[in-house]
Amino acid sequence: xxxxxxxxxxxxxxxxxxxxxxxxxxxxxxxxxxxxxxxxxxxxxxxxxxxxxxxxxxxxxxxxxxxxxxxxxxxxxxxxxxxxxxxxxxxxxxxxxxxxxxxxxxxxxxxxxxxxxxxxxxxxxxxxxxxxxxxxxxxxxxxxxxxxxxxxxxxxxxxxxxxxxxxxxxxxxxxxxxxxxxxxxxxxxxxxxxxxxxxxxxxxxxxxxxxxxxxxxxxxxxxxxxxxxxxxxxxxxxx
Amino acid sequence: xxxxxxxxxxxxxxxxxxxxxxxxxxxxxxxxxxxxxxxxxxxxxxxxxxxxxxxxxxxxxxxxxxxxxxxxxxxxxxxxxxxxxxxxxxxxxxxxxxxxxxxxxxxxxxxxxxxxxxxxxxxxxxxxxxxxxxxxxxxxxxxxxxxxxxxxxxxxxxxxxxxxxxxxxxxxxxxxxxxxxxxxxxxxxxxxxxxxxxxxxxxxxxxxxxxxxxxxxxxxxxxxxxxxxxxxxxxxxxxxxxxxxxxxxxxxxxxxxxxxxxxxxxxxxxxxxxxxxxxxxxxxxxxxxxxxxxxxxxxxxxxxxxxxxxxxxxxxxxxxxxxxxxxxxxxxxxxxxxxxxxxxxxxxxxxxxxxxxxxxxxxxxxxxxxxxxxxxxxxxxxxxxxxxxxxxxxxxxxxxxxxxxxxxxxxxxxxxxxxxxxxxxxxxxxxxxxxxxxxxxxx
Numbered sequence: 001x002x003x004x005x006x007x008x009x010x011x012x013x014x015x016x017x018x019x020x021x022x023x024x025x026x027x028x029x030x031x032x033x034x035x036x037x038x039x040x041x042x043x044x045x046x047x048x049x050x051x052x053x054x055x056x057x058x059x060x061x062x063x064x065x066x067x068x069x070x071x072x073x074x075x076x077x078x079x080x081x082x083x084x085x086x087x088x089x090x091x092x093x094x095x096x097x098x099x100x101x102x103x104x105x106x107x108x109x110x111x112x113x114x115x116x117x118x119x120x121x122x123x124x125x126x127x128x129x130x131x132x133x134x135x136x137x138x139x140x141x142x143x144x145x146x147x148x149x150x151x152x153x154x155x156x157x158x159x160x161x162x163x164x165x166x167x168x169x170x171x172x173x174x175x176x177x178x179x180x181x182x183x184x185x186x187x188x189x190x191x192x193x194x195x196x197x198x199x200x201x202x203x204x205x206x207x208x209x210x211x212x213x214x215x216x217x218x219x220x221x222x223x224x225x226x227x228x229x230x231x232x233x234x235x236x237x238x239x
Numbered sequence: 240x241x242x243x244x245x246x247x248x249x250x251x252x253x254x255x256x257x258x259x260x261x262x263x264x265x266x267x268x269x270x271x272x273x274x275x276x277x278x279x280x281x282x283x284x285x286x287x288x289x290x291x292x293x294x295x296x297x298x299x300x301x302x303x304x305x306x307x308x309x310x311x312x313x314x315x316x317x318x319x320x321x322x323x324x325x326x327x328x329x330x331x332x333x334x335x336x337x338x339x340x341x342x343x344x345x346x347x348x349x350x351x352x353x354x355x356x357x358x359x360x361x362x363x364x365x366x367x368x369x370x371x372x373x374x375x376x377x378x379x380x381x382x383x384x385x386x387x388x389x390x391x392x393x394x395x396x397x398x399x400x401x402x403x404x405x406x407x408x409x410x411x412x413x414x415x416x417x418x419x420x421x422x423x424x425x426x427x428x429x430x431x432x433x434x435x436x437x438x439x440x441x442x443x444x445x446x447x448x449x450x451x452x453x454x455x456x457x458x459x460x461x462x463x464x465x466x467x468x469x470x471x472x473x474x475x476x477x478x479x480x481x482x483x484x485x486x487x488x489x490x491x492x493x494x495x496x497x498x499x500x501x502x503x504x505x506x507x508x509x510x511x512x513x514x515x516x517x518x519x520x521x522x523x524x525x526x527x528x529x530x531x532x533x534x535x536x537x538x539x540x541x542x543x544x545x546x547x548x549x550x551x552x553x554x555x556x557x558x559x560x561x562x563x564x565x566x567x568x569x570x571x572x573x574x575x576x577x578x579x580x581x582x583x584x585x586x587x588x589x590x591x592x593x594x595x596x597x598x599x600x601x602x603x604x605x606x607x608x609x610x611x612x613x614x615x616x617x618x619x620x621x622x623x624x625x626x627x628x629x630x631x632x633x634x635x636x637x638x639x640x641x642x643x644x645x646x647x648x649x650x651x652x653x654x655x656x657x658x659x660x661x662x663x664x665x666x667x668x669x670x671x672x673x674x675x676x677x678x679x680x681x682x
Contacts, residue, residue, distance in 0.1 A: 011443035011452060015380070017599025023630050061385050067450060128381045129593060145594045147381050190596050194626045224629050224638075228622035 002035035003207055006052035010040050012068055013095055016145070018058035020191035021090065024200050025054060032218050034208075043071045049082040053207040057095030059189055062122070062149075065094050065103060069110050072098065076113050083115050088207045089183040092192060096177070096185035097152060105150075116180045117157060122150040124171070131166025131188055132237035133176045138198040143232035144188025146176075152187075154178045160186050165236040182206045195232065197225045242342040245275035249335035265324050268331030279327075282334040283365035285344035286318070290365060291520045293352040294393060295373030295414070297564045298513045299325065300541050301505070302373055303352040305517035308538040309526045315347035321541065326357040327364075348524065355389045358396040369520045370397070371406040373512065375413045376461050376563035377600075379592035386413070390447070393417055406519045408512065409478045410463040416447035416473070427515045428478040429494070431457045432485040432508050448473045459508060460570065461563040480519040482511050488574045499528040503535045506545050507571035509564075543666045545571070550676045553656045554646075556669060560591070560662040562600035569605050572658050578610055580654035582645050583628075584618040584661040584669055591663050595620050603631035613637065613652040617645035618665050643672045650676075 005025055010018070022038060029036040041047050049055075060068060072079070083089060089099075097103050100118035103110040112119070126149040133142050142161055151170035159169065160177030168176035169187070177186030184203065186192065193200040201217050208215035252267035271278055283290060288310075293303040300323040307319040320333035330351055338344045353361050375389060383389055390413055397405065397417055408414045409426035418424035444453045446468035456465035467474040484495040485508065492503045494511050496518070503514060518531060526534075540546065548554040559565040572579065587593050606614060606628075615637040616624035625638040639645035642665065650657055661669045 012445075014443060014600075015377075015385075016594070017596035020596070020599030020627075020630070023599075027630050027632075061387060063387050064450075126384075145381070145596060147594065190594075191599055194599070194630060195623070224622070224625050227638075228626050231620075231622045 001208075001212060002037065003029060003053040003204070003211065004051050005036060005038040006047060006055045007038055007040045008047070008055065008057045008095070009043060009068060009071070010058070011042065012064060013058035013060045015059040015061060016093065016147070016189035017191045018092065018189070021058070021092070021193045022056060024191075024193035024197070025056075025204065028197065028200055028204060028220065031220055047075050047078065049078050049087065052082070053088060053211050054203060055082070055087060055089045057089070057091040057098070059093035059095060061094070062105065065098065066110050068094070069098050069103070069112060072113055073111070076115075079113055080115050083181055083183055086182050086210050088203055088210065089185075090203055091183070091185040092189055093148065093187055096187060097150065099183065099185055100152065103150070116154075116178060116183060116185065118152060118154040118178060120150045120152045124149065124151060127167030127171065127187075129166060130232050130236045131168075131176065132164040132233055133161030133166070133168070133188070134164055135161035135199075137179070137202050140198050140226075140229065141233050141237060142188065142192075142196050142199055143229050143237075144186070144190040144192050144195070146187040147189075148187050160184055164238070182210065195225060195228045197222045241275045242278060242281065243340065245271040245278050246335050246338045246342050247340060248274060249332060250340075253332065253336055264332055265326055265328035267335060268328035271335050272328065272331050279331050279334055279364040282338055282344045283349065286346055286349050288315070288348040289368035289524055290349040290351065291369040291371065292358075292361075292367040293350070293371045293373065294355050294358055294396070295371070295408075296355075296376040296378045296389075296561065297567075298373040298509060298516070299323070299352040301510065301544055302371060302513045302516045303350050304541055305513060305538060306371075306520050307350040309517060309521035309531075309534050310348045310350065310524055312526070312530065312534045316345065318344070318346045318349040318351070320351055323352060323541065325352045325354045327360045330361055355392050356383065358392060359399060362396055362399045366400050367403050369406055369523055370400055370403050371516050371520050372408060372414045372417060373516055374408050374411045374461070374463065374563070376561060377597070378561040379594075380597075381594040382592050390417070397421075404523065406516060408463070408516065409476050410459065410465070410512075412444065412453060412462055412466050412473070412475075413447050415476050418476070419448065419473070425479045425519060426476045427480040427512075427519045428475070428482070429459065429485060429508065429511055429515065430481055430483045432459055432487070432511075433457050446471060446473050460566060463512075480515050480522075482515050485511060487511070487571070497528060499531070501528075501535070502532055505535075505540065506574075507567055509567040542670055543661065546670070548673045548677045550650060550673065550680050552650070552654070554650070554659060554673060555656065556659045556661065556673055558663065558666050559660040562597050565601040565660065568660055569602060573605060573608055573610070575656065576610060577655040578612060578653065579656045579658055580613040580615075580649050580652040581606065581611060582615045582617055582649050582657065582659045583624050584642055584645070584659065584665040585616075585621070585624050586619045586662055586664045588619070588664040595623050598623060598627050601627075603627055603633065607631065607633055612654050613649055615639055615645045615649045617642050618661070642669055646672055646676065
């Protein structure tokens, strides 16, 4: 049994400790003695979607988003196919935004990958701070840090969770992030997975089921991770 | 009359602040400038020699204070915001403190560090003679708005201060790009010290002119090294001040500049950059290499810059507040071959930046070295640090939110030396604890 993690442009998409998310996937697999391989893709590489079990798209600053979107346009149809077939994706911040139809900033419009029916518009007040959300994927809350000046609208898709504290996708509908098939997109970094081991395991489970038809994840001692989760929950979530 | 009142009010407020144990402060400068808005402009005008300003993510305080030590060595009077109050009002406080009650300032030079976001505001009041930029690294992204914003501030400042001489880090692509195409720039750098940086990874640095990934000849840390863009040809500029033959692993830091060996107690490669930057600026005012070793041996570093204590064993306190600075601290600790234990204190107060995701860009994996015993996580975000250490596979970790308890307990471990790495708001708090413990031991 082996999982392959596809890490998209780690040198370009690495704004908020993104490699912590990759490390969390890797360690939680290796502690369960499940083999893994992480393949780093650079601009110009062809992404071998058939080999990948989890695709990771990290965070980037606004000015770099244009470059990244342009580079990924060529892989658009393969990405859509991967997602349609149930491939797991975790996309954070700038990586999340580019899954949608477009990212509009003032006069300019960056064409997205249109892999999920959603769009993003820049403007308004910058949303910065620790955030707590209640997700239907787990009993335990998901915590993270958001820092974005854009509003994302996810249409009829389900959000990853409802905000208990924080701005969320657009500050209007209380939704944060998106879940579409096995795609999870979110503004939350921190990075996201170390303080949310339940979410990491959910993604690992999706990937294992997709590849091997079933998934059994041995429980781990998550006391350190859950203490970090609880600290944010108590400080900002009010319970 | 208003000017005299402004200086007087500032001096009284500085005095009151001192009584209450405050060190650097911006409040006196704030009031002084409200009373007399031209105060900074006029006091800066009184400086007889030169005004040096220092900007950059890391090394501002050390570089600025080194320049001050160099310029004041011959007995000259130098205005300096030495504790690091580096926004507009902190700068005003430093000038007002040095002014006479007559409202005049009798000083030969000024060495002023300035926060990158405040620099254009300060330049409304005076234009320096020398403008040092040490480096630009990712730091407090939730406060600053990111590297693009910081670079934009400095580019605007460089435009405003056109007439001055820029002293720029040649090894930092973003810093050197600020001087690209300008004639009034001199560059400093360090040549070939790769061996000092075992943990460094040279990937992921991009050309500030065309966004192409940079290739490196030699590479030091973060983005620093001998870079070249294979797309547009942008490359490390020629240096006028170059440190070579670098050694940071012994008891003393050693390097050579223009054939002269320089020796310093300031540890780490990053301090060689600080020394060379300060020397480059001070050389414009007659400081020569001949006197440099004597100046450096008399220089006292500021609070928490590898500051030493003795509490039954040696304890070293260091401010480490972003990935570049933290990784340099780790490299310096690894170069110390004694057995050591470590306390890491991370807070997330407003001045620290609320976002602690940067700890995942710190190479905590390098702390899995056989010379390192216990590592204790402390401060408001000790839980995050503990998780980071767990995923770095460190075997011997503890978590103690209370800094005093963390220090006391880790002192009991077997190491010969205890390193305490703290971010900004934990610095003075931790220093106080260490001083008290040092006092207990000697009494």
